Amino acid sequence: MRFSSLPILRNSVIISAVNKSHFLKLVFLFCLIAFSLAPTITVQAQSSAVPASSLAPSPKPPDVPSDWKGLVGIYGDIIILERNQQLFWRSSDGREKPIYPSKKDGYDFAVEGRVDFAPVTDSAGTVTALTVVFRDSPLRRTDAGSDPSRFYRVQPLKPIEQLRATALGEQPPKETGPFRKPELVELVRMESAFHLDIRYAQDNNFLSTRVYSQARAFMQRPAAEALRRVLRKLEPLGYGLLIHDAYRPWYVTKIFWDATPPEGKIFVADPKKGSRHNRGCAVDLTLYDLTTSKPVEMPGLYDEMSPRSFPNFPGGTSLERWHRDLLRRAMESEGFTVNEDEWWHFDYKDWKSYAILNVAFEELGGLKP
16 A cells, blocks of 8 residues: 555645654554564465365365176166265155165166166176166167267268368358457467377267368367366366367368258357357366376266266266366366356356367368377
8 A cells, every 4th residue: 555545645735744743653652563464474375375276176085896886877767976985876856865785686786775786787887777677678878888889979961071072162150340359379389298199080979980181179278278277276186177079160060960950950169150269269178087098987977968968967987077177167267168968068258259160170280290
C-alpha cells in the first residue's frame, strides 16, 4: 500500500505541529507492524501454491483382482462395479447392494437380498453375460469390456476413399470473425514426453479403417502450452499424457459424418457446424504410466459409445474412476473442459477464438515423427 493513498493524506491540507508529531508516531508504528508481518505474509504466499498432489481426487485406491475387473461392466439394466474392495450390484434406479462369493445352486455370486447370478464367458474367458436365478434369459453384456475390438463400430455407407474425394472437394461452413491467426504446433515436437496413439491413423477405430495418412497431433499454441503445463503437473504423480487425436481437418469431420448411418450420427460432429477439433482447440487423450509407458485402465475404452464413456459414469473400479477423475482435474486446472459424453475429450477455453481449419497434415510442414 502506498501512503499517498491513505485518506488522511489525500484529504488533509494543513497539519498542525502537534498533529504532525502525532501523525509521525502513527506512521512509525504502522511501518513497524508492516515489517514485522512481512515474513508471515511471504510464507503464506509461498504456501498458497497448489502442490501437484492436490490434483488427486482422493488417496489412490489399490487395484483389484483381474477376474473382478473382467466381471465389472454393464449387463442389460444393471451395472456391476467395485468400490473399496467390494463388488456391488447397481440397479437402474441407482440402488446398490453388495455382492459376495457363493457356490449355492451352482452360482458363483450372491447379491445381498438373495439374488444369485453366475458369469457366462466365451472361449477367450471374457464375461459376455450373467445368468440370474429370477430371469428367464441371461443379462447380455452391453459394453465393450476390456476388448477394444468390441467397441462401437459402423459399416461405412461408402468406401472411405470415395468419401475422402468428396470431402476434399467441399469447403467448410463460412464464419464471421474476427478470429485469431492460427498457429498450429506439433505436440511431440514441442514436448517429447507427449506419447501418441492416433487411432484414426490406424484401423482400430469406429470406422475400422485408416482415415489419417499420418499419425500426428497438432493444437493451437496456447492450447498446446496449457497441455504441456498439465503434463508437468502429472509427472510428479507418475503419469504422462497419451494423445489419441487433436487438430482434425474439417474434411475428416465430413468423412465421419458421411460414413456414419443415420442412427449413429449422434456420435459424430455435423460438418455444417464443424468440430472444436477443427479449430485446433480439442484433444482426445488418456494417461500413461511413466514407469511402464502403458496406458492406465479407465472405466471405459476410448471412442466407446456406451454409458461407460460418460465422465460421471458410476461403474468400473475405484482405481479406474480415480484415474479418470485425476485426468479431468488436471485438465480443468489449465482451462480445459471435459465433453459431457466422453471422458477423453477436452476443449480448450479459447476455442471460439479460432476459425474452422481444413488444412491436411501433409500441408503443415515438417517430417512425419
